[in-house]
Amino acid sequence: MALLCAGTLFAQTEEEKIKQLVEAETADFAKMSFADVVKKHWILDEKTVAMATMPDGNHLQMKKDELLALTATPPEGHAKVRKFDYLFFINGTTALVYFSQEVSTDEGDKVDSHEMRYLEKVNGEWKIHASSVHQFLPKG
Amino acid sequence: MNKKSLLLILGFSLFGVALLAQSEEEKIKALLNAETEDFTKMAFVDVVKKHWILDDKAMVLVTMPDGNHVIEKKEELLADLAVPPAGHAQVQKSDYQFFINGNTALVTFTQVVTTEEGDKVNSHEIRYLEKVDGAWKIRVSSVHQFTPKV
Numbered sequence: 001m002a003l004l005c006a007g008t009l010f011a012q013t014e015e016e017k018i019k020q021l022v023e024a025e026t027a028d029f030a031k032m033s034f035a036d037v038v039k040k041h042w043i044l045d046e047k048t049v050a051m052a053t054m055p056d057g058n059h060l061q062m063k064k065d066e067l068l069a070l071t072a073t074p075p076e077g078h079a080k081v082r083k084f085d086y087l088f089f090i091n092g093t094t095a096l097v098y099f100s101q102e103v104s105t106d107e108g109d110k111v112d113s114h115e116m117r118y119l120e121k122v123n124g125e126w127k128i129h130a131s132s133v134h135q136f137l138p139k140g
Numbered sequence: 141m142n143k144k145s146l147l148l149i150l151g152f153s154l155f156g157v158a159l160l161a162q163s164e165e166e167k168i169k170a171l172l173n174a175e176t177e178d179f180t181k182m183a184f185v186d187v188v189k190k191h192w193i194l195d196d197k198a199m200v201l202v203t204m205p206d207g208n209h210v211i212e213k214k215e216e217l218l219a220d221l222a223v224p225p226a227g228h229a230q231v232q233k234s235d236y237q238f239f240i241n242g243n244t245a246l247v248t249f250t251q252v253v254t255t256e257e258g259d260k261v262n263s264h265e266i267r268y269l270e271k272v273d274g275a276w277k278i279r280v281s282s283v284h285q286f287t288p289k290v
Contacts, residue, residue, distance in 0.1 A: 047237045055207050055209075059285075059286035094239065116280070116282055118239060118246045134209050136209035
């Protein structure tokens, strides 16, 4: 019985596994180049796509080759990242996850975003295949 | 009927079936085009009632070229009663990528809208869809509008 309870406690749901991946991707962005982050957490093929729009309206769409060309390592910093309002759409080996994000830097700058990741399970492990990031300045 | 005629008829029948059978990608494209067309003549609320799954997870994310960002959930979508002005904007969708897994799908595409006045709005868009009673419906939309770099 105790073993069963322990098993239940340690058994991660698919939602928890996806959250863990999304949070690991964010943590790695602070210490690795973008190219290394996508090599670690993404499916890289001709369908791979990352869309991001910044608060000033500047927009980027990057496919596999552009992602792999981002080899610069980020500057050291101690931004705080908070993710919340998760919504999951899971269908077996594919999933869409939505979340809100707040980033605060040591300098007091803040960037909010509404984000999505489309994931697929590869050898039992969730990987990101597409990403959509809408950054915006907090109102008020 | 000789064997040659029979084969000919069979061949035409199979060709006809193949022409009529829409692939899932074609069905999704048809839905996206129908949704876009309806936007020019219906209130947003009627468009989403027709083409969307409206529940507590339904969501639209849009960022405009100036960076203005909007997120709308079911209640906001159903409150959008304004009917669009009559116009004849041309809409071109291209660069489709499909991620289909049975009764769910993600599709990405590029869109260019050109108004009669010559204004253009470009966007990279995403829809997440689910099949309900055999018909694809939209559940989530992400629209990144942007000004093309010259």
